Amino acid sequence: MPACPALFIGASASHQGKTTVTAALARHHARRGLKVRVFKTGPDFLDPMILERACGAPVYSLHLSMVGLDACRALLAQAAREADLILIEGVMGLFDGTPSSADLAAAFKVPVLAVIGAHGMAQTFGAIAFGLARYRDDVPFHGVLANRVASARHAQMLSEAIPHGLRYCGHVSNADDIALPERHLGLTQPAEIEGLDARLDRAADAIAQTTLADLPPSVHFDDATLPAPPRLLEGMHIAMARDAAFSFVYPANVDLLMAMGATISTFSPLADEPAPRDAHALYLPGGYPELHAATLAANARTRASIAEHVARGNTVVAECGGMLYLVETLTDVEGEKHAMLGVLPGDAAMQRRLSRLAMQRVDTTHGTMMGHTFHYSTLATPMQPVLHASHATTGTTGEALYRHGPVTATYMHAYWPSNPAAAAALFRGELL
Structure with a gap:
């Protein structure tokens, strides 16, 4: 049963900064010389391009219906055997969709880091964090990260709003200039983002100032493999x-x-x-x-x-x-x-x-x-x-x-x- 530090990056909704935070985590730990493997929940092409740039390895999809439970298990087992860290970016809000990001995190017992865009809120941040952490007992919860924080005073109010028993992992500031540009189908492709690596490095620098600078706890994954497919395209x-x-x-x-x-x-x-x-x-x-x-x-x-x-x-x-x-x-x-x-x-x-x-x-x-x-x-x-x-x-x-x-x-x-x-x-x- 292979084991590997692992974290699931979820959020309260879309557009909270999941991809930016996941990429920041990947780049931070990759700069430390660790082998990072990143997965994306659901059917996405653009987020994985950014995440691949951040970690230096192809990013595969995980989804309980599209990919299937057995294939997800095999992909995670292979990553756990090879990597120093596994990161899984969720899709939409943590509990949105059927199956949801929460369903995937629960199926493999990967703790969830909830990213909450804190712009325009203060104490309500604590209520949203509490709801995400307590909504389902079967979803392991690591902590909460505040994104798009306006000032040091704003960060203080957010941290003070976290109920006892929940881990506040820190914040990322609006001033860090790390947000990724978007267009009609999602994020802009990496080759079209000027200075992307510098942006990812700034994001990694921001993560280095939070508790997420250290590796999360290890998760044990079933030692699964899938049979080789038949050679139906031999010579094509x-x-x-x-x-x-x-x-x-x-x-x-x-x-x-x-x-x-x-x-x-x-x-x-x-x-x-x-x-x-x-x-x-x-x-x-x-x-x-x-x-x-x-x-x-x-x-x-x-x-x-x-x-x-x-x-x-x-x-x-x-x-x-x-x-x-x-x-x-x-x-x-x-x-x-x-x-x-x-x-x-x-x-x-x-x-x-x-x-x-x-x-x-x-x-x-x-x-x-x-x-x-x-x-x-x-x-x-x-x-x-x-x-x-x-x-x-x-x-x-x-x-x-x-x-x-x-x-x-x-x-x-x-x-x-x-x-x-x-x-x-x-x-x-x-x-x-």
């Missing part, structure tokens, strides 16, 4: 679009493809790199094609290579932003229409409000595959879905899955390890 070359426009990729998805025998290469549509001619399949992940639509529209070499790949009948798997790249036009939020590849019939349009956010599941002939959807665009297309996903908890109709020639496209971001056989079928171009 899969080329993946990878750049600032196509960056929403689960590391576990890529690991699975390679474990099933595939060779993975990457190419950049933004750099007008052609898709490799010897690729048996292309993977166009989600990302921000809408921010780079004019460049993508002008890049003729990539356009021609993908058209040639499709004309040869070779498989394409496109998710969300990858699907938008393949349609005829993409209209940005300013109303400007850009010509996309025209591989799929239809027109996409960005909007300023969220179109859909939900955990999703799709039932295939190989069983259920889990995933999620999160987008600000709409798609008008004559294509008829071959399958519909459904909401993971309510069962209501979810995203459409389209097949058009050798192309499979959907807004759903699938977590392929939830069903390796279905993932292999996608890349072999077989019907699900």
